[in-house]
Amino acid sequence: MTITQIHAKNPWITAFFSFSFPGFGNFLLHRYAKAFVLTAWEVFVNTHARVNLGIMYSLQGQFEKAKQVLAIEWLLLYVAIYVYGIWDGYRSSVDINKLYLLAEREDAPIKPYTMNAWGYNYLDKREPIMAAVWSFLMPGLGHIYLHKVIAGFFIFAGTIGLVYLSHLPHSLYYTCTGEFAAAKSVLNMQWTLYLPSIYIFIAYDSYVSAVEYNKLHDKEMVQFLRRSYQRPGFEMPV
Template identity: 50%
Template sequence: MNQNPPIRRRRAHLSQFSTTVLHPRNPWVIAFFSFSYPGFGHLLLDRYIAGFILILWEMFINQKAKINLGIFYSLTGDFSKAMEMIDERWLILYVAIYMFGIWDGYRTTIDLNKQYILANRENAPIQPNSIGPWDLNFLDKRNPWVAVLWSVLFPGLGHFYIHKVLVAFFMFAYTVAIMYFGDLPQAIHLTMIGDFDLSRQIINMQWAMYLPSIFFFIQYDAYTSAIHYNALYEKEMAKYLRDHYQNKQFKFPI
């Protein structure tokens, strides 16, 4: 009988640039973030390629259809202006991909939760580190609130702290582009010197409306990822100690 059967399902994978881990997720939370911004739900599932594609598509189609301006004027009660802003020719193309992102995030979460249960029962070894020519990554305890603090200061910094480099770099560059095209640095400067009227005039709301969803997502993801990475560290350490230091004659309680 084979005493060391091959590993069928891994619980986690460490690369130079990120840590991918299976853990229970609430499918409604994933669906909510996919609803708030297409692609965010997929990033929470560590499905980076699909997430990046949906995020870039959201920016492209939103700019063409002027959906953010429609939302902005609707929130201020100017519904006629909101209707004028939206381009129906592009809006039709927006709906199908938007609904797919929500459905696919919800469906995938349920399937990955099943994979987690099976992988956890198999108790496969966990890779504690990854070292390569570009970077190194290792399991360690990190403070979730420190990750949140850096994410508040600027999206992406908290993810650099927990070594989620792919998401960190993408969200950092994405936020910089949005702030630049939305004239947000100038608006912040004018606000700080007390010129509120000019600040309101210079800001581009079509671009600025992206930021609330981005800041909320980036803080949530940094916080929860830090917690799950800490739990993964504890699981790896516990398994190592059991395999190497547990007396084989020890009788487990029934």
């Protein structure tokens, strides 16, 4: 159902995406169970605490209105999980980088093909730009293109729900017809403010995943050629 791998990552990038949206750091690390839980918790608690509305009013300089709109009883539940997501993303990246170095030195085997009753999956070359473009047009499609089926459908379904609740299609319609006041008034900003983080992360993750899958494909090919055709006593000239 997917291609899971470990590769070297900058822990600060993982922490940054965990900061922008709890759970995204674990998506980068291919730890999907934890990513789904943290992402669902972020949407649930953020919506009840009305954090996005507080952020919007704060950016507009309406600090009193921001304080009034926040639900303190939910906000206090939000903080611990939010900080944990950032800490766990950084810590996990450091540990996975160590595992990656061990796998490199031990020349760990790579499985290039699998097939079962659900279908088949195999390593091949993918276009990183194409993955990013599909993700930008509709989050989830880039991951499905990369055969990250479970993550792709989770992102796809989640984005459809957020777009529907934010009334973004209505706003785009009014914008195209020149009714800008109606376009602003129809938007539900609590739900709309989820979308920028999602679009930026999904495009980045699909692009990086395609690049790393291509490296994994080349590495598997090198392993096959060396084990099948290289003499055991061959010494590399460099």
